[in-house]
Amino acid sequence: MLVNVKGLVKRYDKLVALDYLDLQVEEGEIFGLLGPNGSGKTTAINCILSLIRYDKGSIEIFGKPMKPNAYDIKRNIGIIMQNVAVFEELTVYENIYYFCSLYIKDKIEVKRLTREAIEFVSMEDYADFYPKKLSGGLLRRLNIACGIAHKPKLIILDEPTVAVDPQSRNKILEGIKKLNAEGATIIYTSHYMEEVEQICSKIAIIDKGRVIAQGTKEELKAMISLGEKITMELYELPEKNINELKEFPGIYSVEYHENLLEIKSAKGRNNLIHILDYMAKNNIIFGKVYTELPTLNDVFLEITGKELRD
Amino acid sequence: MSLGLYFMRVKCLLRNMEGIFWCYIFPIILSTCLYLGVSKLGAVEEFETIKIAYVVGEAQTELSKEAGTAVSQEQAELSHEVGTAVGHNELLSVMKAAKLSEDKYMFDITLCSSKEAVDLLEKGDIEAYIIGGDRPELFIKENGLNETIVKSFVDSYMQKQITIKNILVSNPEALNNGLIDDLIGQTDFVDISDKHKKPDNIIIYFYAILAYTCIFASNWGLEEVINIEADQSMRGARISASPVSKMRLFACNMLASYTCHIISVILLFLYMKFVLNVKFGDELAYLIAICLAGSLTGLLMGASIGFWIKKKPAIKEAIIIAFSLGCSFLSGMMAVEIKYYVTEKFPLLAYINPVNLITDAMYSLYYFDGHNRYFINLMLLMLMAAVFTVASYFGIRRRNHDSI
Numbered sequence: 001m002l003v004n005v006k007g008l009v010k011r012y013d014k015l016v017a018l019d020y021l022d023l024q025v026e027e028g029e030i031f032g033l034l035g036p037n038g039s040g041k042t043t044a045i046n047c048i049l050s051l052i053r054y055d056k057g058s059i060e061i062f063g064k065p066m067k068p069n070a071y072d073i074k075r076n077i078g079i080i081m082q083n084v085a086v087f088e089e090l091t092v093y094e095n096i097y098y099f100c101s102l103y104i105k106d107k108i109e110v111k112r113l114t115r116e117a118i119e120f121v122s123m124e125d126y127a128d129f130y131p132k133k134l135s136g137g138l139l140r141r142l143n144i145a146c147g148i149a150h151k152p153k154l155i156i157l158d159e160p161t162v163a164v165d166p167q168s169r170n171k172i173l174e175g176i177k178k179l180n181a182e183g184a185t186i187i188y189t190s191h192y193m194e195e196v197e198q199i200c201s202k203i204a205i206i207d208k209g210r211v212i213a214q215g216t217k218e219e220l221k222a223m224i225s226l227g228e229k230i231t232m233e234l235y236e237l238p239e240k241n242i243n244e245l246k247e248f249p250g251i252y253s254v255e256y257h258e259n260l261l262e263i264k265s266a267k268g269r270n271n272l273i274h275i276l277d278y279m280a281k282n283n284i285i286f287g288k289v290y291t292e293l294p295t296l297n298d299v300f301l302e303i304t305g306k307e308l309r310d
Numbered sequence: 311m312s313l314g315l316y317f318m319r320v321k322c323l324l325r326n327m328e329g330i331f332w333c334y335i336f337p338i339i340l341s342t343c344l345y346l347g348v349s350k351l352g353a354v355e356e357f358e359t360i361k362i363a364y365v366v367g368e369a370q371t372e373l374s375k376e377a378g379t380a381v382s383q384e385q386a387e388l389s390h391e392v393g394t395a396v397g398h399n400e401l402l403s404v405m406k407a408a409k410l411s412e413d414k415y416m417f418d419i420t421l422c423s424s425k426e427a428v429d430l431l432e433k434g435d436i437e438a439y440i441i442g443g444d445r446p447e448l449f450i451k452e453n454g455l456n457e458t459i460v461k462s463f464v465d466s467y468m469q470k471q472i473t474i475k476n477i478l479v480s481n482p483e484a485l486n487n488g489l490i491d492d493l494i495g496q497t498d499f500v501d502i503s504d505k506h507k508k509p510d511n512i513i514i515y516f517y518a519i520l521a522y523t524c525i526f527a528s529n530w531g532l533e534e535v536i537n538i539e540a541d542q543s544m545r546g547a548r549i550s551a552s553p554v555s556k557m558r559l560f561a562c563n564m565l566a567s568y569t570c571h572i573i574s575v576i577l578l579f580l581y582m583k584f585v586l587n588v589k590f591g592d593e594l595a596y597l598i599a600i601c602l603a604g605s606l607t608g609l610l611m612g613a614s615i616g617f618w619i620k621k622k623p624a625i626k627e628a629i630i631i632a633f634s635l636g637c638s639f640l641s642g643m644m645a646v647e648i649k650y651y652v653t654e655k656f657p658l659l660a661y662i663n664p665v666n667l668i669t670d671a672m673y674s675l676y677y678f679d680g681h682n683r684y685f686i687n688l689m690l691l692m693l694m695a696a697v698f699t700v701a702s703y704f705g706i707r708r709r710n711h712d713s714i
Binding site for chain 1: 315712
């Protein structure tokens with residue numbers, strides 16, 4: 001176990017930010033911490049890094065208790081904050097060099113690692129640029145380079161793609177996968193379920209400071225009853241037909257509004273053929289038809305009763 | 311590693327244009343403005359040679375009547391005062407010889423007739439004219455400094471002439487006792503010693519600017535805390551998550567700030583001394599020592615505020631600026647009378663005001679022979695620095711925060 005968080009409680013006056021939070025991160029994983037804004041993701045990260053005090057619980061990293069002065073643990077952690085944390089007065093190269101030199105004593109090694117980090121984030125052409133001259137996406141890449149230059153074993157990324165253009169986002173996500181392939185364990189927090197689904201090998205869904213579900217994305221989706229979501233474009237659908245569709249075996253939700261029919265069915269039921277057959281027999285004209293497998297948002301919705309984006 | 315962090319921080323500080331402006335450039339602009347303003351205020355108006363006309367060998371009474379048509383009744387009365395005294399054309403030679411300086415005569419005299427003199431006065435080509443003779447008469451067009459000088463000169467000449475004549479009549483032997491020398495010579499009863507400069511309130515303003523610059527270091531001290539504390543900035547959070555001792559990093563950064571700041575103070579001092587020619591006296595080493603102490607106190611004060619005031623960085627910055635300006639105001643930066651008033655009415659406030667301690671130490675070096683007052687100020691300043699050091703030490707010892 002690389003990171004073991006047990007019963008973590010953090011209160012801000014009357015607000016309970018972390019409510020007996022438990023997290024276990026294995027070596028080599030890309031561990032996704034998924035939850036809406038204000039669910040406690042960043043607070044959990046700050047506690048794990050010993051940046052803030054917590055009221056109860058224990059945190060172990062690399063098998064040792066994490067404390068503010070646990071320098072041997074911190075030496076192997078890389079942190080990429082939600083907001084860009086660099087010095088405006090230093091160039092791209094100098095920023096990476098500076099933060100790397102906080103971890104590595106050998107100057108030659110720091111220089112080598114700095115160059116590698118610049119290559120990793122594809123910023124060779126911007127090495128002498130000051131941060132204020134960089135675009136938002138490039139700034140994010142610099143932020144990442146500053147956090148990973150010292151080749152940490154554990155990298156914590158706290159919503160690194162917020163307000164980033166799609167191209168830079170893809171680069172960042174590819175970079176994370178590459179870091180993981182090179183041996184780093186990743187903790188990745190986000191409220192973008194697509195990103196988490198795309199890169200994480202294990203996911204913890206967090207809400208109101210508690211882990212409400214944990215596992216691989218397949219395991220999480222298996223936890224809910226929804227198996228398939230069928231959507232059809234219809235110009236008209238009488239109430240009688242809606243009620244008849246509801247009687248189909250395995251279908252537990254039929255909703256029709258704004259010319260869209262949404263049918264949710266349980267796992268293991270291939271209802272599409274039966275529905276198309278019903279439409280044909282009843283001369284119901286329909287347009288586009290598409291089916292979707294459940295997403296993490298559906299998981300979140302089924303467990304909490306609200307959308308991830310709420 | 312520490313040396314590398316120190317130099318990197320120095321690089322950061324010297325590239326921070328805002329910090330450089332307020333610490334390096336603004337005090338220079340301020341002192342230059344003060345210098346320009348003060349040089350106008352302090353400059354003695356330079357006397358120029360006065361153009362007059364002198365009328366020789368005409369009947370005084372007729373001329374007086376003629377002149378009376380050209381000048382006012384008041385001026386005629388003034389001329390009458392002078393004219394009643396006994397005079398000769400010797401006055402002309404005395405006036406010709408009178409000098410303002412080695413190469414500058416007091417009067418530019420045109421010899422002319424009375425009519426020409428009246429014309430010249432009317433046109434404004436001369437300030438006054440004198441009709442010589444036994445009873446010289448002075449005619450002016452309007453009252454002014456130059457007219458007053460001419461009148462005083464003629465009055466003085468006439469008085470001395472009468473006095474000498476009276477003495478010659480009553481006691482001719484007095485001539486051998488140096489009485490004439492006594493009459494001609496002047497004695498100044500004001501003594502200016504070598505050590506004590508003449509009182510100069512203007513220099514206090516320059517001291518106040520130097521002191522303000524020293525205490526401005528508090529902004530840099532605060533910046534160091536913001537950069538290192540996780541609850542103050544994202545950089546602070548990143549640094550706090552790194553395996554470097556915060557105490558060591560803070561010491562490196564503070565040393566870098568102190569280095570850069572003290573350079574700004576010394577540059578300002580050199581600028582004032584060699585470019586603006588501000589007379590700081592002879593004890594420059596003491597002056598620099600108080601600047602070093604002031605800068606250190608300012609830096610540590612800013613750090614203490616940064617550690618212990620639980621507000622957002624912008625609010626802390628506002629507090630520091632208000633505090634620095636308040637201290638500078640109370641130490642006479644805007645009006646020197648405030649400094650005297652505070653020292654007299656609220657001595658405790660004067661003793662706990664770091665800017666006042668700096669200016670007072672500088673003031674004492676300039677005006678007083680001993681160093682007692684200087685050292686009292688220096689010790690108080692160092693005591694403050696020690697208190698702020700302890701406060702900063704306990705501030706940085708806090709390992710983590712309630713929230714960030």
